[in-house]
Amino acid sequence: MAEQTQFEELARQLSAVGVVKREVGRALPPDCPAGSAAVLTLLRRHGDMRMSKLAELLAVDMSVTSRHVAHVAAHGWIERHPDPADKRSRILCLTPEGLDELAELNRRTTRLLAERLADWTDDEVAQLIRLMTRLRTSFGDCRSSPVRLPTPASEEDTRTPAST
Numbered sequence: 001m002a003e004q005t006q007f008e009e010l011a012r013q014l015s016a017v018g019v020v021k022r023e024v025g026r027a028l029p030p031d032c033p034a035g036s037a038a039v040l041t042l043l044r045r046h047g048d049m050r051m052s053k054l055a056e057l058l059a060v061d062m063s064v065t066s067r068h069v070a071h072v073a074a075h076g077w078i079e080r081h082p083d084p085a086d087k088r089s090r091i092l093c094l095t096p097e098g099l100d101e102l103a104e105l106n107r108r109t110t111r112l113l114a115e116r117l118a119d120w121t122d123d124e125v126a127q128l129i130r131l132m133t134r135l136r137t138s139f140g141d142c143r144s145s146p147v148r149l150p151t152p153a154s155e156e157d158t159r160t161p162a163s164t
Contacts, residue, residue: 028113031075032101035068040077040094040102048093050083077101 002010025034035058042057043049049057055065069092072078077098083089091105092100117125 003080023116024109024112025053027106027108028105029037030102032105033071035064036075036077038106039065039068039072039092040098040105042099043092043094044076044102048091050089052089054092072098 011084028034028037038058039054042054046053046057049063051065051069053071055062058065058068069078069080073080075097077095079093079095080090081093083091120128
């Protein structure tokens with residue numbers, strides 16, 4: 001178990017991650033703020049869904065979700081169809097324009113990360129991904145779908161045949 005001072009430093013570092021998130025947010029197109037980007041990303045990852053499910057995945061209330069949905073719908077990035085199971089509800093679906101917008105968001109975000117982490121090795125980036133995925137899993141983040149990364153050679157060398 002880590003020491004108290006380590007947890008205090010971790011809390012400071014996690015607080016400072018806000019700077020990184022704001023920088024990534026500034027890389028997004030002006031007509032697609034972070035909330036809208038999150039809606040599009042979740043619809044691609046989880047497929048068509050009701051707004052209540054989207055609100056759960058965003059971890060925000062329905063009024064906030066409704067504003068985000070209205071924004072992306074106004075841009076033509078999603079469509080709202082009647083739910084066959086409950087005609088009062090709507091199913092949110094990505095449009096081809098929404099997929100194009102997601103591709104642009106990914107290009108911008110990837111470019112920024114590649115620029116800022118240019119001095120990191122591939123192993124360091126992979127380690128950061130593994131640790132952040134593990135952190136999210138420890139907190140029970142329902143949005144996470146852990147990415148399976150190959151085990152670095154240094155870890156493979158230490159594994160016994162029984163552990164493979």
